[in-house]
Every structure is written in structure tokens, then in C-alpha cells.
Amino acid sequence: MTQLEERRTAASVLVIGTGAAGLRAAIELTERGVQVLCVAKRRRDDAHTVLAAGGINAALRTMDPEDSWEQHAADTLRESYWLADPRAVELLCREAPAAIDDLVRYGAQFAREEDGGLTQRFFGAHRFRRTCFAGDYTGREIQRALVRRATELGVAMRDDVYVTRLLVHDGRVFGAYGFDLEDGSRWVIVADAVILAAGGHTRIWRRSSSRRDENTGDAMRLGADAGCRLRDMELVQFHPTGMVFPEESAGTLVTEAVRGEGGILRNASGERFMERYDPERLELSARDRVALANYTEIAEGRGTEHGGVLLDVSHLGRDVVLQRLPRMYRQFVDLAMLDITRTPMEVAPTAHYSMGGIRIDPETHATDVEGLYAVGECATGVHGANRLGGNSLAECIVFGRIVGAEAARWSAGLDAQARDRVAIAAARDEVDVLLARRGEEFARPLQRAVRDLMSECCGVVRSEDGLKEGLVRLAEVAARADAMEVRPDIAGYEDLAHAFDLQGSLLAARATIQCALERRETRGAHNRLDFPEQDPRLQMNLVWAADGTVARESVPPSSPAVAAALSERPEVDTAGRLLE
Numbered sequence: 400m401t402q403l404e405e406r407r408t409a410a411s412v413l414v415i416g417t418g419a420a421g422l423r424a425a426i427e428l429t430e431r432g433v434q435v436l437c438v439a440k441r442r443r444d445d446a447h448t449v450l451a452a453g454g455i456n457a458a459l460r461t462m463d464p465e466d467s468w469e470q471h472a473a474d475t476l477r478e479s480y481w482l483a484d485p486r487a488v489e490l491l492c493r494e495a496p497a498a499i500d501d502l503v504r505y506g507a508q509f510a511r512e513e514d515g516g517l518t519q520r521f522f523g524a525h526r527f528r529r530t531c532f533a534g535d536y537t538g539r540e541i542q543r544a545l546v547r548r549a550t551e552l553g554v555a556m557r558d559d560v561y562v563t564r565l566l567v568h569d570g571r572v573f574g575a576y577g578f579d580l581e582d583g584s585r586w587v588i589v590a591d592a593v594i595l596a597a598g599g600h601t602r603i604w605r606r607s608s609s610r611r612d613e614n615t616g617d618a619m620r621l622g623a624d625a626g627c628r629l630r631d632m633e634l635v636q637f638h639p640t641g642m643v644f645p646e647e648s649a650g651t652l653v654t655e656a657v658r659g660e661g662g663i664l665r666n667a668s669g670e671r672f673m674e675r676y677d678p679e680r681l682e683l684s685a686r687d688r689v690a691l692a693n694y695t696e697i698a699e700g701r702g703t704e705h706g707g708v709l710l711d712v713s714h715l716g717r718d719v720v721l722q723r724l725p726r727m728y729r730q731f732v733d734l735a736m737l738d739i740t741r742t743p744m745e746v747a748p749t750a751h752y753s754m755g756g757i758r759i760d761p762e763t764h765a766t767d768v769e770g771l772y773a774v775g776e777c778a779t780g781v782h783g784a785n786r787l788g789g790n791s792l793a794e795c796i797v798f799g800r801i802v803g804a805e806a807a808r809w810s811a812g813l814d815a816q817a818r819d820r821v822a823i824a825a826a827r828d829e830v831d832v833l834l835a836r837r838g839e840e841f842a843r844p845l846q847r848a849v850r851d852l853m854s855e856c857c858g859v860v861r862s863e864d865g866l867k868e869g870l871v872r873l874a875e876v877a878a879r880a881d882a883m884e885v886r887p888d889i890a891g892y893e894d895l896a897h898a899f900d901l902q903g904s905l906l907a908a909r910a911t912i913q914c915a916l917e918r919r920e921t922r923g924a925h926n927r928l929d930f931p932e933q934d935p936r937l938q939m940n941l942v943w944a945a946d947g948t949v950a951r952e953s954v955p956p957s958s959p960a961v962a963a964a965l966s967e968r969p970e971v972d973t974a975g976r977l978l979e
């Protein structure tokens with residue numbers, strides 16, 4: 400590759416990622432007359448966002464007039480085990496109704512009541528009905544509407560640019576470097592501001608509800624290499640039921656509706672084990688308790704041959720299954736050639752959502768690097784130690800708009816933007832070195848080694864010994880990665896993308912384990928075998944820097960209005976409510 404094959408382009412604002420967060424930011428920028436370029440490593444109509452099923456939250460009060468944004472904020476803060484930032488949560492909940500209006504304006508077809516008002520349903524630990532939905536394809540519908548609006552506005556979008564590095568000079572971002580996934584040509588994109596909306600890191604576990612090659616921790620690596628700190632990386636939500644078989648579909652979500660409809664969990668000996676863990680609510684117990692029960696059965700040797708437990712709906716009868724769980728029926732026929740009306744599904748906990756991520760200002764989403772913003776699942780602040788179902792899509796839309804406005808303001812205020820040839824050369828060299836290297840290691844098996852060690856040492860349940868072993872094994876994989884060979888072929892530069900995916904995963908895994916070691920307590924999704932209780936002294940956010948240090952940051956208090964809603968709230972019974 401010679402320098403001549405390096406393409407150069409400029410944008411006032413560069414958005415990395417065309418999921419819900421990135422597209423909403425791009426729309427805001429364009430509507431404000433700011434020139435924007437959006438790049439992604441995956442087709443815009445197939446971003447991870449399309450997987451979202453259940454819904455998006457806003458206290459619209461169409462079904463429950465006594466609801467309020469303050470109550471939405473109170474529910475979110477409580478569910479976060481007091482680690483969410485009240486400033487971010489309050490902004491989210493106050494602005495969520497306007498975000499739904501935006502989506503409706505862009506043409507999103509949500510379910511409606513006979514009088515034309517938007518239908519809202521219960522979702523997880525919400526006190527009132529405040530989840531809008533479009534069947535069980537809410538993410539797809541939102542993504543469709545955003546792509547349509549961005550296209551109408553003429554937003555420049557490229558789905559074939561893999562970003563390998565952010566370009567920074569003197570603590571200020573001035574663009575990004577990447578390569579074309581088809582022909583390998585390089586991209587130098589200079590910009591006044593960069594918005595990172597490149598998703599989370601849940602694909603670094605063997606079982607993940609993300610698809611192959613998404614959520615590999617790219618955003619965390621890009622941010623950390625640029626000078627950002629990460630926060631609460633140990634806080635990862637595990638969904639209790641993901642597929643375990645066949646291997647290539649491992650982790651694909653098995654909706655909680657299966658248990659809601661009467662699905663029964665059994666171990667390999669046929670025992671209905673939830674009778675031991677929660678005799679009253681059985682399979683309708685809370686998500687973290689079911690995840691822990693499934694994990695324990697498997698870890699203690701009562702799992703199936705493929706390392707799962709059995710989830711059976713055959714007693715419901717074929718008609719009920721086909722009528723109530725058609726998507727699951729099809730999923731198992733398509734992926735596992737299994738008829739769930741006759742044969743139990745094999746399931747195990749699956750890494751589902753990154754609650755930690757890039758540390759940002761809770762209101763502007765500015766990072767530690769000037770001109771660089773982070774938004775969506777790659778950012779942190781709203782969910783604390785447990786995400787309330789339906790809040791992440793709301794977060795993408797609310798903060799996508801805000802971050803677009805902030806980046807526009809930053810760009811308008813710049814007198815001049817310094818570029819740095821040394822930074823560009825370093826980014827170029829990084830790709831050249833990878834392509835030139837000959838060795839005996841390949842990205843896929845190394846990625847698999849990361850996933851194995853994260854599942855075994857830093858999964859649903861963690862301990863000091865296991866986490867330390869994880870760090871040692873991770874260092875071994877990182878050393879092997881130095882001998883990694885990359886061989887693009889006639890089909891494209893996917894192999895190079897896998898090599899960078901691996902770099903992202905290595906960094907995200909290190910940050911996750913190092914934070915998990917520091918959180919010596921059990922809180923929300925973070926279970927420490929050696930510290931089974933919640934520790935009030937650790938009602939703190941953990942801030943990770945690239946040198947491996949982890950600092951504590953205290954959580955500010957809520958506003959008086961939300962504090963009042965918090966004090967009023969009775970316990971909410973979540974039985975039978977979807978949490979996805």
C-alpha cells in the first residue's frame with residue numbers, strides 16, 4: 400500500500416457508527432446545517448440496533464396519567480443500584496418524550512391504541528406503562544426510520560470504512576484513520592469534532608446476544624488510545640437465556656417471553672431447579688436470579704452436554720407455542736433445526752449489554768479529549784449496575800440529539816484546527832505493520848481465546864483468583880497477538896478488520912477485569928463469590944485509565960424532585976414483565 404492509495408476527506412463532524420445513536424446525532428447535525436460524515440463497519444440497515452425487540456421508554460402518560468419523568472428517573476436510579484449518574488438519568492427521562500416525537504416525525508410506526516394514542520406497556524421494573532414498541536421489532540423499526548430520515552436529509556454515510564484510530568493533536572481530536580473493508584484503501588478523515596457511537600463490548604464473551612464481529616470493544620479501544628478514561632467496565636448485563644447450540648449461534652437471545660408464557664427450566668437430570676432458588680416465583684424470578692441459577696447449575700456440573708440447561712415449552716402445546724412464540728419457533732428451526740414444540744431448548748446466560756464504557760460529561764457527552772464525544776452503548780452513565788429494559792434505545796435517541804448539538808457548537812466555535820502529520824503517520828504505520836507481519840497466529844482463534852477466558856474468569860460470577868487468572872491468560876493472548884498474521888484476500892479486508900476487532904477486545908477485556916478486581920462487592924450484574932454483599936462504601940463509579948489504574952468517583956445526589964419520587968415509590972413486582 401503506497402501513500403497514494405490513501406484517500407483524504409474532510410467533514411465538520413465525523414460520526415463513527417450508524418446505529419441509533421450515531422444516526423440520531425447525524426440527523427441533528429444536518430438539520431442544524433452542519434456538514435457531517437457517518438462511517439460504519441457494517442451495513443446501516445443492519446446495525447446492532449436492529450436486534451432490539453421489546454421497546455423504548457418515555458413517560459408519555461398516554462396509558463397511565465399519573466406517570467412523570469421524575470418517576471421514570473426514580474425507577475432508573477433505583478434499578479441501577481445507585482450507580483447511575485442522576486444528572487444523566489434526569490436528562491434522559493425529561494427528554495425521552497421529545498425523542499419519541501422525533502421518531503414518530505421520522506415515520507416510525509409504533510403500536511397505537513384505537514384512539515390513535517401511542518400504546519405503552521409495562522417493561523421490567525417500571526412503575527407505570529411507559530414502553531413504546533413496534534411488535535417485537537422495535538429496534539428494526541427505529542433504525543428504519545432513522546436511516547430514512549438521514550437519507551432524506553442527504554447525510555453522507557459509508558458502511559465500508561473500518562476506523563482503526565482517532566487522530567489527536569495536543570489533547571484535541573482532529574479526525575480518524577481507517578481502511579475500506581472492500582479494497583483496503585486507506586481513509587484519512589479530518590474533522591472539527593468526532594462523535595464515537597461504535598457500540599459496546601459484549602462480544603468478548605463466548606456467549607453473547609450480539610452477532611459475530613459486532614460489540615468487539617472497538618469504541619473503548621479507540622477512545623482509550625485517544626486519551627479517554629473508561630468507567631464501570633465491569634458492569635455488564637447477562638441475560639439468563641441465550642442459545643448454546645449450535646456453536647455459531649451461541650448467545651443468541653431466547654426472549655424472556657418464553658418463561659413468561661410458562662417455559663420450565665430443568666437441569667440435565669430433569670430437576671426443575673428453580674424450586675431451589677426461588678420456590679415462589681420459579682422461572683418468573685428476577686433476571687439476575689435466573690441468570691445466577693442457570694450459571695450455578697452449569698458450573699456445578701448439572702448442565703447439558705453443550706454446557707446449558709433445558710428450557711421446555713413442549714407442555715404448552717404446539718398451537719400455543721406457534722401463536723405466542725412464533726419468533727422463537729422460527730429462530731430454533733432456522734439456527735438449530737430444532738422443533739421447540741417437541742424438544743427443549745438448551746440455554747445459558749449470555750452477555751447482553753455494556754453498562755460501563757467511555758467516561759463522559761453526563762450532560763454534554765464530551766469525553767476527556769477535546770472535540771471528541773461518545774454516545775449510545777459505548778458511553779456510560781445512565782444504567783449503573785443494572786439497565787432498566789427499554790432505556791438504552793431512549794438513551795441513543797435523547798443523547799444522539801444532544802451530542803449532535805454539542806458537536807455543532809464545538810465546530811462553530813473553532814478558530815482553526817491543527818492537524819498533525821505525526822499522528823497520521825502513526826495510524827498509517829499501525830495498519831502497515833499488521834499487514835506486513837508474518838507469523839503463526841490468526842485473529843479468529845485468538846478472539847476465541849479472549850472469549851473463553853472472559854467466560855471462565857470474568858463471567859456471571861467472579862472471584863479474585865479467577866480474575867487474576869484471567870489477567871494472566873489475557874497477557875498470554877496479547878503476546879500471541881504480536882505474532883498475528885493478517886491476510887486480506889480477493890473477498891476483501893475482513894481479516895484486517897478481525898485483527899483490529901481483536902485489539903479492541905484485548906483492551907476492553909483488560910479494563911473489564913481490572914475494574915472487576917476493584918469492585919470487591921456484589922452489586923447488580925456484578926457478582927463476586929468472595930464478596931457476596933453490597934458494600935455501601937463502593938457506591939462509587941470506577942474510573943479506569945489505560946495504564947491499568949482504577950480510581951473511584953462518587954455519584955452525585957439526585958435533584959429534589961427525583962428524590963421525592965424515590966421516597967414515594969412502592970416496590971414494583973416485575974413478575975411476568977419482559978426485561979429485554
Ligand SMILES: Cc1cc2nc3c(=O)[nH]c(=O)nc-3n(C[C@H](O)[C@H](O)[C@H](O)COP(=O)(O)OP(=O)(O)OC[C@H]3O[C@@H](n4cnc5c(N)ncnc54)[C@H](O)[C@@H]3O)c2cc1C
Pocket residue numbers: 415416417418419420421438439440441442446447448449450451452453454455537538560561562563596597598599608609614617618652751752774775776777788789790791792793795979
Ligand atoms: C437482542 C437484543 C435486544 C435488545 N432489546 C432492547 C430493547 O427492547 N430496548 C432497548 O432499549 N434496548 C435493547 N437492546 C439494546 C440496544 O439494542 C442497544 O443498546 C443499542 O441499539 C445500541 O445502539 P448504538 O447506536 O449505541 O450502537 P450499535 O447499534 O451497536 O451501532 C454501532 C455502530 O458502530 C459501528 N462500528 C463499530 N466499530 C466500528 C469501527 N471500528 N469502525 C467503524 N464503525 C464501527 C457499527 O458498524 C455500527 O454502525 C437490545 C439488545 C439486544 C442484543
